[in-house]
Amino acid sequence: MxxxxxxxxxxxxxxxxxxxxxxxxxxxxxxxxxxxxxRAHHLFQPLLYQCASGILSEGQIAQPLRTVLRRHHNVSCLLxxxxxxxxxxxxxxxxxxxxxxxxxxxxxxxxxxxxRQSYFGHDEFAAHAPGMKTLNDALDIRRRIYQAFEMAETAADARERQQWLTFALVGGGPTGVELAGQIREIAGHTLDREFRTIDSAHARVLLFEGADEVLGAFGRPLAHRAARTLRSLGVELHLGTKVTDVDAHGLTVQDQDGATTRFEARTVLWTAGVExxxxxxxxxxxxxxxxxxxxxxxxxxxxxxxxxxxxxxxxxxxxxxxxxxxxxxxxxxxxxxxxxxxxxxEGRTKQPKPFRYWDLGSAAYISRGRAVVKAGPLHLSGAIGWLVWLFIHLAFLTGFRSRLGAVLSWSVAFATSSRRERAFTLSDAGADAGRGEGAPAGPAPVQKAPPPPP
Missing domain, CATH: 3.50.50.60 (FAD/NAD(P)-binding domain)
Incomplete structure (x- = not known):
């Protein structure tokens, strides 16, 4: 026996x-x-900004881990x-x-x-400038973006209205560039003619980056093309700057010469640095x-x-x-x-070969029909870059339903400029927008996993 x-x-x-x-x-x-x-889900993090901007829903970029691994009979999940x-x-x-x-x-x-998101020793910035690493972050940012236009519509005076219509993003990497482009599209197309008091197209989008170029990792040619595309969309680039303070009404930045400038903006989003x-x-x-x-x-x-x-x-x-x-x-x-x-x-005693990374390229979506892609010596931008970006992200989305849902949502968004996922909620405390505070997250669900399979 x-x-x-x-x-x-x-x-x-x-x-x-x-x-x-x-x-x-x-x-x-x-x-x-x-x-x-x-968390009980697997998150397709590269598309978080599309959830934050209202193109995709949470279910299209996040799948329950138990669902993804349900056919792996030797795998158990623990929350x-x-x-x-x-x-x-x-x-x-x-x-x-x-x-x-x-x-x-x-x-x-x-x-x-x-x-996780890093604030470079200034964790107090997080209360006013959320990062974007989790699903909760994306939903918080979605609320802040669309709520800002609602608040501008009923602002008491022109200065407050402009503060609500100014969006500041810290960090010129892929996430910052993608979010900046999305906010400009929302302001100029999605919300066009929806308000009576404000013209959403007049919203300012400011992008702050400590280096001398955005998307520096993509190489100078693509970085220049991305900057040109952003400026054509109306994004204001502030390169070579360092953020020294953030509060509910804006941020203070320091340039390379040491001079400081105050920018009033009720919506500040942080996409710089990780730890x-x-x-x-x-x-x-x-x-x-x-x-x-x-x-x-x-x-x-x-x-x-x-x-x-x-x-x-x-x-x-x-x-x-x-x-x-x-x-x-x-x-x-x-x-x-x-x-x-x-x-x-399996009993293979041979020493494993060192890990070797095969660089399949990097891609960043800027706006409808425009993206930049770097794959080895291949540098793509514009419509061709966007098509390659589309293929890459469809290929790696987890689950058939996610792919199908993403295709349908992208088709609607790209054809009509509308965004189906614009719903947001306020906290029970009223989400005091005047202080710029985020809605507090509710308690995480309790889930007891079964013991590991025999």
Missing amino acids: QDHVTPRRVVILGGGFAGLFAARALRRSPVAVTVVDR AEATDVDVEARLVHARRPDGGAVELPYDDLIVGVGM APPIAAALARATGATQDRAGRIVVEPDLTVPGHPEIRITGDVMSLNKLPGLAEVAMQSGAYAGRVVRHAV
Whole structure:
């Protein structure tokens, strides 16, 4: 009679691209996989700005993790946040939404927790300038954008009206550029002729960037084309600037000469900078790993933490060869980590090859029919870039229903300039717009996951 053998236990922290692709790589392996995430959904983060601007709904960019992984019979999901790792006992300590503690033993640990918004030591800015990393962030920004036009319509005087019609974005990377273009489209097309007192087309969109160009990672030619497109849309670019203060009525910036300027704007959005979540620091303390300036964990070429071959860091939170924080890097590194574990379980003793990232390019959508795409030596912009952008994002959207819904929503938005997802809610306290405060988030749902499969 054969003895029962406990399957190898693999814990994956994070249900983003890295965690999802790691779980998929282990689908047919004789292992017990537990995916731990503080949210119950997988989010297609590159399209968050389209949810924030009202083109796509939450369901089109977020799918329940349990739905995405339902055919992976060796995978279970746990709604919890990892707080610490005991590397000697090989235990992950996590906390459920209701405050309950969970301990997860592992034989292999794959970390793909991503990054969070950084305010460069000024966390007080967050109350007035939300970032955009989560679904809650996108819905908050959607409320702020559309509510601003409503408030301008009933403003007491011209100065207050102009404050509400001024939108300031901090950060000239893909998210900042995409949001800036979307707000100009909303002001100039979507809301055209909907108001009686204001002309929405007169809204100002200010984009602040510390470098000398937007989309610097795309190279100078595409950066210049993107800047030209933004200016043609009416976006005001303020390059070489540093934000020194943000409050409910605007922000103060400093230029390269040290001169400061005050800009009045009731809507300030923050898309500059990222930092690692607390679990990265906890893991670094436990393993002695090195972190870079943003808190990413420095890894070996096979993505392991030095001295701990059972722990692999993937996605945005890993630091390796200055790889960018792109969805494609997360997908490839997650799949690599899952394959290495699978090969070990299958008894392949050969040393795994170092992780190699295949650069499939970067893309940023600016406005209807205009995008920039960089793929190796290929540099595309305008309508051709937009078509390539469309294909890339359709290819990687999770689930057939998401793809079909996105196509329908894009068709309506691109053909008519209308946006179907413009609904927003106010807090029970009245969402005191005068103070510029966001609606408080409600308590997270409590969900108890089943134990790992045998």
